[in-house]
Every structure is written in C-alpha cells, then in structure tokens.
Amino acid sequence: MPRGPRLLLPLLALPLVLTGCGGGTAPGADPDALQVVASFYPLEYLAERIAGEHAQVTTLTAPGVDPHEVELTPRQVGSLGSADLVVYAAGMQPAVDDAVSSQAAEHALDVMPSASLLPSDGDDHDHGHGHEHDEAGHDDEAAEATEEHSVDDGHDHGAFDPHFWLDPKRYADVAATLANHLAEVDPEHAEDYRANVRVLTDELRDLDDELADGLQxxxxxxxxxxxxxxxxxxxxxxxxxxxxxxxxxxxxxxxxxxxxxxxxxxxxxxxxxxxxxxxxxxxxxxxxxxxxxxxxxxxxxxxxxxxxxxxxxxxxxxxxxxxxxxxxxx
Ligand SMILES: [Zn+2]
Missing domain, CATH: 3.40.50.1980 (Nitrogenase molybdenum iron protein domain)
Structure with missing residues (x-):
C-alpha cells in the first residue's frame, strides 16, 4: 500500500486529542492557551466562562480562604509576572494589590472602575430605600455612583464597598469589561469571547429576574x-x-x-x-x-x-x- 493513509492518520487523530476525548487532556494543557490569573473566585468564574478553552485560568485565592485576608506565596507572586493577564479588584485584597504593582503593572486589569462602586458607609447600607424595581434596567444606583473608584494605595478598605458581584447587573458590567479586554489581549479569539459573554450576560439577567421576583x-x-x-x-x-x-x-x-x-x-x-x-x-x-x-x-x-x-x-x-x-x- 502507498504511504498516504499512514500520513493521514496522525492528522485525523490530532483534533481528537486536543478536544480532550476521554478526559485525558485538560483544557489547560494547551501550550498556546492564554495564562490568566484571577485574584479571587468571582473573577475566576468570569474568566473561565468568557475565555473558555482559550485560557488556563488560575486563582490566587484557594478554596476555603477568606479572600480579604489572602497572603501570597513567592511562587504566586512570581506567576503574576509571567501571566498574559492578571484580573483583580483593587482595594479588595491588599496582598494582591502589592503583587500586581510590583509584578504585573503592565498586564493587569483592575475591574473596579467598571463596577459602579458605591462608597462604603459603615454599618448602614440603606441605598435601597424607596427604590423601585423596574424591569427595563433598574440600575439607578449606577448613576448615583458618580465618583470614580480610586483606591490606589491598596490598603484602604474603607472608601468603597468591593462586593459588586452580589448584584448580578454589576457583575454583568464587569463581565463585559473583561470580555473586551480579553478580545484586545487575544484578538484571534475575540469573537468567541464576545459570544461567551453574551451567553453569560443572558444567564445573569435571568438570575437577576429570579432574585427580583423572589424578593418582591x-x-x-x-x-x-x-x-x-x-x-x-x-x-x-x-x-x-x-x-x-x-x-x-x-x-x-x-x-x-x-x-x-x-x-x-x-x-x-x-x-x-x-x-x-x-x-x-x-x-x-x-x-x-x-x-x-x-x-x-x-x-x-x-x-x-x-x-x-x-x-x-x-x-x-x-x-x-x-x-x-x-x-x-x-
Ligand atoms: Zn467580603
């Protein structure tokens, strides 16, 4: 027999290996995958959902650890320098803020400016007083939060409340920012990032509706x-x-x-x-x-x-x- 089939076989087998049939090949094993470091869980989730198979996402905050109190190993700090993208929330984790400024200032995305943060006001979060839920967009608070987030010393937990992800609308805003940023960092897969964030945004909208209905x-x-x-x-x-x-x-x-x-x-x-x-x-x-x-x-x-x-x-x-x-x- 001629040698055609022998040459053809490895080529046919290759896609099967890459798509991980049988679970032997983790998505992260792709050497071309974008290396994304997320500082804590809500950002890890967004990065994984939006980047999908195109990135290997690691987190700086292990399960079971209070993210506010996280401390980084020298190895973790070093991993920031070699990452393609570090996504973090300035003011949330002092140790991460320090590591980003020393290792990753050129390739880090601070999501806080896209989260419409509200000032933290001590023990009383009465922003919702008299607030009507309207189906169209119901995000008047975003307009109220006119002050731009500007916690840049990394040690001031007091100025703004960082917990934006507990509002699915704010979380979706941050997702959109991350998707746009990924598309810039990795233009080859920009369409996938946009498609993935559309799916995620729809899911967050459904979740928002469920919460609004259930808590009415x-x-x-x-x-x-x-x-x-x-x-x-x-x-x-x-x-x-x-x-x-x-x-x-x-x-x-x-x-x-x-x-x-x-x-x-x-x-x-x-x-x-x-x-x-x-x-x-x-x-x-x-x-x-x-x-x-x-x-x-x-x-x-x-x-x-x-x-x-x-x-x-x-x-x-x-x-x-x-x-x-x-x-x-x-
Ligand atoms: Zn917290």
Whole structure:
C-alpha cells in the first residue's frame, strides 16, 4: 500500500486529542492557551466562562480562604509576572494589590472602575430605600455612583464597598469589561469571547429576574449578615442590610458592635441572622442567642468552600432560598 493513509492518520487523530476525548487532556494543557490569573473566585468564574478553552485560568485565592485576608506565596507572586493577564479588584485584597504593582503593572486589569462602586458607609447600607424595581434596567444606583473608584494605595478598605458581584447587573458590567479586554489581549479569539459573554450576560439577567421576583414581597426586608458584603444585593432588591462586622471581615466584632446589632435586631423584630460559610458562625450565633432569632447561611460568594459542587449561580440561588425563608417572602 502507498504511504498516504499512514500520513493521514496522525492528522485525523490530532483534533481528537486536543478536544480532550476521554478526559485525558485538560483544557489547560494547551501550550498556546492564554495564562490568566484571577485574584479571587468571582473573577475566576468570569474568566473561565468568557475565555473558555482559550485560557488556563488560575486563582490566587484557594478554596476555603477568606479572600480579604489572602497572603501570597513567592511562587504566586512570581506567576503574576509571567501571566498574559492578571484580573483583580483593587482595594479588595491588599496582598494582591502589592503583587500586581510590583509584578504585573503592565498586564493587569483592575475591574473596579467598571463596577459602579458605591462608597462604603459603615454599618448602614440603606441605598435601597424607596427604590423601585423596574424591569427595563433598574440600575439607578449606577448613576448615583458618580465618583470614580480610586483606591490606589491598596490598603484602604474603607472608601468603597468591593462586593459588586452580589448584584448580578454589576457583575454583568464587569463581565463585559473583561470580555473586551480579553478580545484586545487575544484578538484571534475575540469573537468567541464576545459570544461567551453574551451567553453569560443572558444567564445573569435571568438570575437577576429570579432574585427580583423572589424578593418582591417579604414580611421583613431587614438582612443582618456576618460581614458587610451584601450592600449591593440590598441596593438592587430593596433590602436593608446590616453587617455585624465590617466590609472587610474583622476577626471579631467589638462587644459594643455586638450590643448595637443585638439592639437593632430586637427593635426591628428581625427573625433571622445570617452566618457565612467562610467566617466563624459564632458571630451570628451570638446575636441570635441574645435575641431568639434563627441562624441561616448567606454566602457572599467571594470565595468557594472546599465544596466542589457550587458555583456563582448556584450560590446565588441558594442565597435567594435563604433570604426567602429568613425574610418570609411569598
Ligand atoms: Zn467580603
């Protein structure tokens, strides 16, 4: 036989190997894949969804670690220098801010300017007061947040609330920015990035609608949480959010703060205090025990637990269930 078939066979086999039939070839094994480093989970999720097979996405915040408190190994810091893109949220993780400025200033994307951040205002997130949910776009807060985010010293948690991903609309805005940036960094796959972000945006819109519908009619709109991560969720769905600890979770709230929140819970007749998967449940339990409130779990989705089965949409839908139960929504 002539040698044609022998030459042909390897060529035919190649695509099968690259698409990973049988699971032997991880997407990240592609040597041409873009190396993307995400600083913590919400950005890792966006990068994976938008870049898909074209990138190998790694995260600086391992499952089970509170992202606010992350510390980087020398190896992680070094990985920033060789990455094609580092996506991070300035002001959220001081260790990451430092590493980016020393290693990746030329190829890092700070998503914060596209998130329409609101100033952090201590213990009271009453942005949603009198806020009407309208189907067309319902994002008046974005217009209100006229001040550009400008936390550039990397150690100021106080100026702006970084937890934008708990509002699916803000999260979608950041997704669009990341997709545009990926298209610039890797123009060859720009169409794929745009297609992927369209799918993701539709999913986030559906999630937003579910949250708005599910939280429309509730016996209470008072949400007492462990750390003050849910201000944007409150702003979007007209909930009044009180965090027992601050925007960046402190190790322990002061006795004065505990007394203050306990008094508020009693005064407003709040029936539920929310614990978090990555923070000590004792904080919520202390307030609950004083007041007779129940403890449920609300997940700020800023880091995964070791539970592999959760992702951003599933966490948010679990949050919706927990809110509906705790607030008595019909
Ligand atoms: Zn947080």
């Amino acid at each position: 009619t509730c016996a209470s709109r008072e949400v007492v949480t462990t750390h003050d991560a849910f201000g944007y969720l409150g702003a979007r769905y007209d909930l009044h959010v009180v965090g027992i600890t601050g925007i960046a979770p402190d190790a322990e709230p002061s006795p004065a703060r505990l007394a203050e929140v306990t008094a508020l819970v009693e005064e407003l007749g709040v029936g539920t205090v929310y614990a978090e998967p990555l923070l000590p449940t004792a904080i919520a339990e202390t307030v609950a025990a004083e007041t007779g409130a129940q403890v449920l779990t609300l997940d700020p989705a800023d880091g995964l637990t070791a539970d592999e089965d959760t992702d951003y949409p599933s966490i948010m839908r679990d949050n919706l269930d927990a809110l509906r139960e705790g607030l008595g929504c019909s």
